[in-house]
Amino acid sequence: MQGDMEFASSENPALANYAPAVRQQLFQFVLQLADTSLVLGHRLSEWCGHGPILEQDLAMANIALDLLGETRSLYQYAAELEGQGRTEDDLAYLRSATEYRNPLLVEQPNGDFADTVVRQFLFDNFHYHFLKQLLTNADERLAAIAEKSLKEATYHLKWSSEWIIRLGDGTEESRQRVEKAIAELWRFSGELTMPTALEKELQAAGLIPDYAEIQAGMAAHAEQVLAEATLAVPQQVFMLTGGKDGRHTEHLGYILTELQYMQRTFPGLTW
Amino acid sequence: MVAPAPPTEAHIWQLLEEVTDPEVPVLSILDLGIVRAVRVEGEQITVTITPTYSGCPAMNTIATDIRLRLLAEGYTKLTINNQLSPAWTTDWMTKAGREKLEAYGIAPPIDGTASGHVLNLFGKETAVRCPLCKSEHTHLVSQFGSTACKALYQCDDCREPFDYFKCHS
Numbered sequence: 534m535q536g537d538m539e540f541a542s543s544e545n546p547a548l549a550n551y552a553p554a555v556r557q558q559l560f561q562f563v564l565q566l567a568d569t570s571l572v573l574g575h576r577l578s579e580w581c582g583h584g585p586i587l588e589q590d591l592a593m594a595n596i597a598l599d600l601l602g603e604t605r606s607l608y609q610y611a612a613e614l615e616g617q618g619r620t621e622d623d624l625a626y627l628r629s630a631t632e633y634r635n636p637l638l639v640e641q642p643n644g645d646f647a648d649t650v651v652r653q654f655l656f657d658n659f660h661y662h663f664l665k666q667l668l669t670n671a672d673e674r675l676a677a678i679a680e681k682s683l684k685e686a687t688y689h690l691k692w693s694s695e696w697i698i699r700l701g702d703g704t705e706e707s708r709q710r711v712e713k714a715i716a717e718l719w720r721f722s723g724e725l726t727m728p729t730a731l732e733k734e735l736q737a738a739g740l741i742p743d744y745a746e747i748q749a750g751m752a753a754h755a756e757q758v759l760a761e762a763t764l765a766v767p768q769q770v771f772m773l774t775g776g777k778d779g780r781h782t783e784h785l786g787y788i789l790t791e792l793q794y795m796q797r798t799f800p801g802l803t804w
Numbered sequence: 805m806v807a808p809a810p811p812t813e814a815h816i817w818q819l820l821e822e823v824t825d826p827e828v829p830v831l832s833i834l835d836l837g838i839v840r841a842v843r844v845e846g847e848q849i850t851v852t853i854t855p856t857y858s859g860c861p862a863m864n865t866i867a868t869d870i871r872l873r874l875l876a877e878g879y880t881k882l883t884i885n886n887q888l889s890p891a892w893t894t895d896w897m898t899k900a901g902r903e904k905l906e907a908y909g910i911a912p913p914i915d916g917t918a919s920g921h922v923l924n925l926f927g928k929e930t931a932v933r934c935p936l937c938k939s940e941h942t943h944l945v946s947q948f949g950s951t952a953c954k955a956l957y958q959c960d961d962c963r964e965p966f967d968y969f970k971c972h973s
Contacts, residue, residue, distance in 0.1 A: 591949065592946060688948075
């Protein structure tokens, strides 16, 4: 993934001002965001050439590409925060599943088109509202990445919201499939806004947004979309967590096996 | 090689006009509005560019093309910076660039129509003029097209499918 560019140093004024411990925490958090976009981008790229129709195949490949772009900006920043000489490639290709910090939702399998749409809707709804808060974040580099990605995340949420409505208020089969997907995947949505110990400390330090406002925005949007889709909002769901602390479902290992195959087989390979 | 004349900013801008978008070769990177700054300090040249979309695979090629174009003039102390903020918008595309796009068969962005910051579910789509027969009677096929920056439209009169360079602001 190495390119011919460097990041403008003007977007990095705070780096030197962070205490080593804070810098390390921020590194972990940026890594979590990068892992999340990478794993979901990879999942979506698995659809390439297999989409139900050409236009939606293209849509999923486009969303995957946007997420990978965001991933690169985040890994590059994480590498700078860590300051140990690791590169974006090292972070993506040479860490094991237990070192990955993505929430469980994004590693869930593609399933059928309804499963993918529901997973995407749950993530986009979080991503959009999270990036909106991140725009005014104290860390200027994260704010700059959010400014860039929010425009794209808006297209994504529009796409997945419209598909929830089409499937829910569509045919008997599409409705049944989207209901099944919601029943399966909703339990992974809580983790997105359930702060880990690390996130609580960063929130207390004012370095990342509080999740309460994000949660309110997400709930309002989900309610509106599901109502229009004539679907019920699931109530009293027991939420599964662990991904952000490195405890994953078995699926992540398979993803990394494919994703990291080249670097694991031929260490240091470049092209 | 003959030692190059000391670089001037004006000359560097002229050279950048010759670097084109690898996906849309009729557009120079200046037409596209992605060159944000050129700085010359002695022999050191710094060019700052901003990505159109974060995952745009053309960005690395463009950075390499800038480097090659300047190296060809004998300039060797080069830095290409990638700047994310302020984020690129199609408002920065030049008028000449828009005309070249339409002549090339891609409908240019219509300013002020970005659905970018509002969630307008199933909202009314922008009326885009067909770049081939100039009819305004067209419809959106998909918000996502052949590259990240384009949407797919079809003309209802001449029936041709065409790319629309999405308004992004």
